[in-house]
Amino acid sequence: MANKPDSREKILQTASRLFQLQGYHATGLNQIIKESGSPKGSLYYYFPNGKEELAAEAVKYTSRYIEAKIQSFMEQVPDPVVAIQEFIKEAASQFDQPETIKGIPVGLLASETALISEPLRKVCVQAFKNWETIIANKLIKNGYEEDEAVKAGTVINSMIEGGIMLSLANKSKAPLLTISESIPLILHRKG
Amino acid sequence: MANKPDSREKILQTASRLFQLQGYHATGLNQIIKESGSPKGSLYYYFPNGKEELAAEAVKYTSRYIEAKIQSFMEQVPDPVVAIQEFIKEAASQFDQPETIKGIPVGLLASETALISEPLRKVCVQAFKNWETIIANKLIKNGYEEDEAVKAGTVINSMIEGGIMLSLANKSKAPLLTISESIPLILHRKG
DNA sequence: GTCTATATTCTGATAGAC
DNA sequence: GTCTATCAGAATATAGAC
Numbered sequence: 001m002a003n004k005p006d007s008r009e010k011i012l013q014t015a016s017r018l019f020q021l022q023g024y025h026a027t028g029l030n031q032i033i034k035e036s037g038s039p040k041g042s043l044y045y046y047f048p049n050g051k052e053e054l055a056a057e058a059v060k061y062t063s064r065y066i067e068a069k070i071q072s073f074m075e076q077v078p079d080p081v082v083a084i085q086e087f088i089k090e091a092a093s094q095f096d097q098p099e100t101i102k103g104i105p106v107g108l109l110a111s112e113t114a115l116i117s118e119p120l121r122k123v124c125v126q127a128f129k130n131w132e133t134i135i136a137n138k139l140i141k142n143g144y145e146e147d148e149a150v151k152a153g154t155v156i157n158s159m160i161e162g163g164i165m166l167s168l169a170n171k172s173k174a175p176l177l178t179i180s181e182s183i184p185l186i187l188h189r190k191g
Numbered sequence: 192m193a194n195k196p197d198s199r200e201k202i203l204q205t206a207s208r209l210f211q212l213q214g215y216h217a218t219g220l221n222q223i224i225k226e227s228g229s230p231k232g233s234l235y236y237y238f239p240n241g242k243e244e245l246a247a248e249a250v251k252y253t254s255r256y257i258e259a260k261i262q263s264f265m266e267q268v269p270d271p272v273v274a275i276q277e278f279i280k281e282a283a284s285q286f287d288q289p290e291t292i293k294g295i296p297v298g299l300l301a302s303e304t305a306l307i308s309e310p311l312r313k314v315c316v317q318a319f320k321n322w323e324t325i326i327a328n329k330l331i332k333n334g335y336e337e338d339e340a341v342k343a344g345t346v347i348n349s350m351i352e353g354g355i356m357l358s359l360a361n362k363s364k365a366p367l368l369t370i371s372e373s374i375p376l377i378l379h380r381k382g
Numbered sequence: 383g384t385c386t387a388t389a390t391t392c393t394g395a396t397a398g399a400c
Numbered sequence: 401g402t403c404t405a406t407c408a409g410a411a412t413a414t415a416g417a418c
Contacts, residue, residue, distance in 0.1 A: 007384090021306070022306070022307075023214075023216065023302065023303050025214065025216035025217045025303075026216045026303065026307070028410075028411065028412085029411080029412065029413085030410075030411075030412090038385095039384075039385045039386070040385080040386085040413090041383095041384060041385040041386070042383095042384070042385070044413075044414080045383075045384070045385090050412070050413065051411095051412070051413095098306070101306070104302060107302065107353075107356050108299070108302040108303065110356060110359070110360040111214065111295060111298065111299040111302070111356050111359060111360070112213075112214050112216075112217065112299065112303075114359045114360045114362070115212070115213070115289070115292070115359075116213075116217070121360060121362075124360050125360050125361055128357060128360065128361075151369050151372070151373070152373075154357070154366055154369045154370075155350065155369060155370060155373045157353070157357065158349075158350050158353030158354045158356075158357055158366060158370055159346065159349050159350050159353055160353065161352075161353035161356055161357070162298075162348070162349030162350055162351065162352035162353030162354070162356070163349045163353070165298050165301060165302050165349075165352055165353070165356075166319060166345070166348065166349055166352070168301070168302060168305045168306075169301040169302070169305045169312060169315050169316050169319065170316055170319075171305070171312075175345055175349060178342050178345045178346060179345075179346060179349055181342070182342070182343075182346045182377060185376050185377050185379065186373060186376050186377070188376065198402090219392075219393065219394080220393080220394060220395085221392080221393075221394090229403095230402075230403045230404070231394095231395090231403080231404085232396095232401095232402060232403040232404070233401095233402070233403075235395075235396080236401075236402070236403090241394065241395065242394065242395095383418100384417105384418085385416105385417085385418085386415105386416090386417080386418100387414105387415090387416090387417095388413105388414080388415080388416100389412105389413085389414075389415090390411100390412090390413085390414100391410105391411080391412085391413100392409105392410085392411070392412100393408105393409080393410070393411075394407105394408100394409095394410100395406100395407080395408090395409105396405100396406085396407070396408105397404105397405090397406080397407090398403105398404090398405090398406105399402105399403085399404080399405095400401105400402085400403085400404100
């Protein structure tokens, strides 16, 4: 059980990176198979439903990565305000120099496909929900009422996604850092 | 001076609508000329630099429209918190039923093109800056310190753009309404 | 099962008729 | 100046060799 679907993994990894960076429509299947080094036949063998299926799997792949990262910050930093701020600062750091930008989670792909593909829309919605739940659970664990925690999760997720978009457009980490500064305002002490 | 560049205006109007709704890469020039009823020759006559120039003009066109709308809310509602909340609620209303969705300002196009077209990136950045300035000026007029007002403008703009994205993906106005509820937290009384 | 070569459609762009 | 017909290339997808 050592060398199983290594080719599938490579395609998925390359696709995830390119979809995040360029979006759905700007990323061609030819580019994916070229950069991953795999032939096009493998792509349709592993993802019989073509681009849409590949993109859906890529979103799940990216989502799990981000989930793990958020979870890690929440577990390691006791104060939820500081934990969220540290996560945002880490996300901001990549916008320092344009050539270091690695990806724009799934906001871009979600916007592109929400009106044209139900399967893709649903995996994006699920990704957002998972992230928001991790944040909300951290807040609940720290004394927040459930309803307030869930709403705060949505607000913080919006701020981060919007902030990533502004940082990308401005080629500057400044917008995301400003967002980070405002987190204490959203999470005023409750309990 | 009655029937001047009526054809140009029609192309621009159709292009603006489609770019907002579908994004840059998903919107073909053929679709624009088909829906606007104009021939392709006219498009390249009025926009010699092709798709990129047309998209840049479309962003400016959309930006002016949104500017006027924000300005209108800021002038008619005295309290800045209520004014911003009313603007967000109006933006949210279109996500009630999917078929009524008119557009996603410029966030989608900005994300798609930030890394591949400097001219497009710059017009998007300018649009964001204009909107943020209108909000910041309203806050300054109501006793906010300039530095705080500018930062609040960025935060609110991020929340709105992120909220639009979430509402689009969820096909629900709920995320934007939650954003609206959280505006008082950002704009706690200062002066 | 893995991969290559090809089919079909559509893209942005242009040349040139009127 | 206004528009039509067409270009070369890229898109997704498939057929079929091995």
